[in-house]
Amino acid sequence: MSTESPGVARHEDKSAFGFLIVASVFFLISGLVALIIAAKLHLPTLLGEVSWLTYGRMRPLHTNGMLFGWLLAADMGLCFYLVPRLCGVRLWSEKLGLATLGLWTFIILGAVVTLSMGINQGLEYAELPLWLDVLVTVAWVLFAVNIFATVAVRRYQQMYVSLWYILASILWTAFVYIVGNFATHFTSGVNQANLNWFYVHNAVGLIFTPLGLGIGYYFIPKAAETPLYSHRLSMIGFWSLAFVYVWTGAHHMLHGPISQWLQTVAILFSVMLMIPVWSLVWNFFATMKGQWHQLKDNVPIKFLMTGTIFYLLTCFQGPMHSLRTVNAIVSKTDWIVGHAHMAVLGAFSFFAIGGAYYALPRMLGTRLHSQSLANASFWLWLVGGLSFFVSLWIGGFLQGLQWNDATIPFIDTVKFMAPFWGVRLMGGLLMFTGILLFFWNVLITYMGRAERPEPAV
Amino acid sequence: MLNKIDKSSALFAAGAVVFFWIGGLLTTLAPPLLDESWAKPAPGLKDYATLAKGGDVHAQMVLKGRAIYVREGCWYCHTQQTRTIEADTIRSGWRDVRSPVSTPDEFVYDQPHMFGTRRVGPDLSRVGGKYDRQWHVAHFRDPRSLVPGSVMPPFPWIANDPAELDAIVAYMQSLGRAKDWRPGHDYEE
CATH class of the missing domain: 1.10.760.10 (Cytochrome c-like domain)
Incomplete structure (x- = not known):
């Protein structure tokens, strides 16, 4: 990867730091909401007399809070950190970056208020009202201007693969977001559902995936202090992702009221997704060859490589779910919920957290307050995450089999889930504790930054 | 070709968008044009x-x-x-x-x-x-x-x-x- 030359002006990292802090606050809040709605599956009347505290209002708060308040904000913060470093120049405009942060924070707070009030457009991940959609678009353009302007004046001509993923993601996100939040207003029925799934699928596939992978491509070699294994392999991974991912939205409607040929197209391309995934995972693993001992003490590497394994698993599940026989069992069950959480939380949040543990102290010119707290947060997330994913896979798969036996009353298949939901809630508690430790560690690192100065490397 | 693309951000961006839009258009705009049943209401459907x-x-x-x-x-x-x-x-x-x-x-x-x-x-x-x-x-x-x-x-x-x-x-x-x-x-x- 490109090296940072000593003559480069020092990075201010104000926007990068601000985005990560705001993201951490929303991580904490969305985590709390998650615990409440998970508990509601055991106590349906919990907080049940108050409309804005019911399951149907808090669930979109959880999903939007995690996706846009936590993960996208954290990814944007890490982009503001790594893009200037890969370009050998300062961020184009810290002022613009901070303005983007202000707007983003306003949007998420606006989302909290509107969703609690029951203002909901009725489309998954596109629940926010039109005026907030417009603001999101504006914020994204501001972010794009800053990143593209930084890349345009870069000192290293060759663009490292992280930059490809980030630049492409900015462009794709613009289209994906417009289709999912604006084009849907002019359609209805199956046509609208098709656009909705195009958006939902590509929100994960062409927003969080490329941003997460760009972050992984930067921080894995950095944190392990070892060169990337193969530039050519990263090219294969990138261009196959660019071509294949966008075709697969209709696999969310398999067996549903949507054209059979479109379902088949979505299945074919879903299986082809293994090309970009396996080439990337091969590259990350090969980069670690001879460096695996670092898994023992290097906390960012723990997160980044565990995230890679979760990415491999979740992207193996995806193509398998899209096969009609498997889909007939797992679709609409909690298996899918386990799968979605492994993607967003297991893979992409692990990348973001690993990157944050590495970058935050360096932004502040200090050391992390506590490596052992960071290590504890890793184990909490790993054990909590695995118990969450695995319990929902087992419960969901068995529930799917029960649904296919129509002699079993539906309500019996609901009661059957209680122990699995219990394990999920316990896993959630562990992960929430992990968020608390992460938040505390970052806070103390910030407060004590002057006492633990670390010269910039 | 590939070497050129990773040195020029303009070429790169054009490539990424074109790749995306091939599948993007064929899976969003094309299906309702090809399958008329998406827009034709069932006889008993109330508007x-x-x-x-x-x-x-x-x-x-x-x-x-x-x-x-x-x-x-x-x-x-x-x-x-x-x-x-x-x-x-x-x-x-x-x-x-x-x-x-x-x-x-x-x-x-x-x-x-x-x-x-x-x-x-x-x-x-x-x-x-x-x-x-x-x-x-x-x-x-x-x-x-x-x-x-x-x-x-x-x-x-x-x-x-x-x-x-x-x-x-x-x-x-x-x-x-x-x-x-x-x-x-x-x-x-």
Whole structure:
């Protein structure tokens, strides 16, 4: 990867730091909401007399809070950190970056208020009202201007693969977001559902995936202090992702009221997704060859490589779910919920957290307050995450089999889930504790930054 | 070629967008043009929006009920699609009669669509007429009084508002009626 030359002006990292802090606050809040709605599956009347505290209002708060308040904000913060470093120049405009942060924070707070009030457009991940959609678009353009302007004046001509993923993601996100939040207003029925799934699928596939992978491509070699294994392999991974991912939205409607040929197209391309995934995972693993001992003490590497394994698993599940026989069992069950959480939380949040543990102290010119707290947060997330994913896979798969036996009353298949939901809630508690430790560690690192100065490397 | 692309951000950006739009256009714009059933309403499908504008009070209630269904996030836990899976047609069925599978022409006027992704509770695509009004009223007030073990929350602010209660019940009773498949009468229209 490109090296940072000593003559480069020092990075201010104000926007990068601000985005990560705001993201951490929303991580904490969305985590709390998650615990409440998970508990509601055991106590349906919990907080049940108050409309804005019911399951149907808090669930979109959880999903939007995690996706846009936590993960996208954290990814944007890490982009503001790594893009200037890969370009050998300062961020184009810290002022613009901070303005983007202000707007983003306003949007998420606006989302909290509107969703609690029951203002909901009725489309998954596109629940926010039109005026907030417009603001999101504006914020994204501001972010794009800053990143593209930084890349345009870069000192290293060759663009490292992280930059490809980030630049492409900015462009794709613009289209994906417009289709999912604006084009849907002019359609209805199956046509609208098709656009909705195009958006939902590509929100994960062409927003969080490329941003997460760009972050992984930067921080894995950095944190392990070892060169990337193969530039050519990263090219294969990138261009196959660019071509294949966008075709697969209709696999969310398999067996549903949507054209059979479109379902088949979505299945074919879903299986082809293994090309970009396996080439990337091969590259990350090969980069670690001879460096695996670092898994023992290097906390960012723990997160980044565990995230890679979760990415491999979740992207193996995806193509398998899209096969009609498997889909007939797992679709609409909690298996899918386990799968979605492994993607967003297991893979992409692990990348973001690993990157944050590495970058935050360096932004502040200090050391992390506590490596052992960071290590504890890793184990909490790993054990909590695995118990969450695995319990929902087992419960969901068995529930799917029960649904296919129509002699079993539906309500019996609901009661059957209680122990699995219990394990999920316990896993959630562990992960929430992990968020608390992460938040505390970052806070103390910030407060004590002057006492633990670390010269910039 | 590839070496050129990773040195020029303009060439790179053009390539990434073109690759994206091949699949993007073929899976979003092309399907409704190729499959006419997406936009052609089923013979029995009611266009509640037009009826409501024409002063039809029942249609206005159905639409109001649908708005409540969207507002309260009912669609996070209930799907509205009888899939091409045998058990779905039995579960959506009426006593011993199997339900027809859901087809695009039954949903032409749905805005927003309510197909859903998760079945915490049962599918509602054919629920219209299966339970009477009293059942729905009691169920919104306290789901577990009728279905022990249910995890559905109670909705007291709807149950205590006669206008909202009438509307959500009218919407429930309207679901799945675009196809005439049930022999005999049902609880109510």
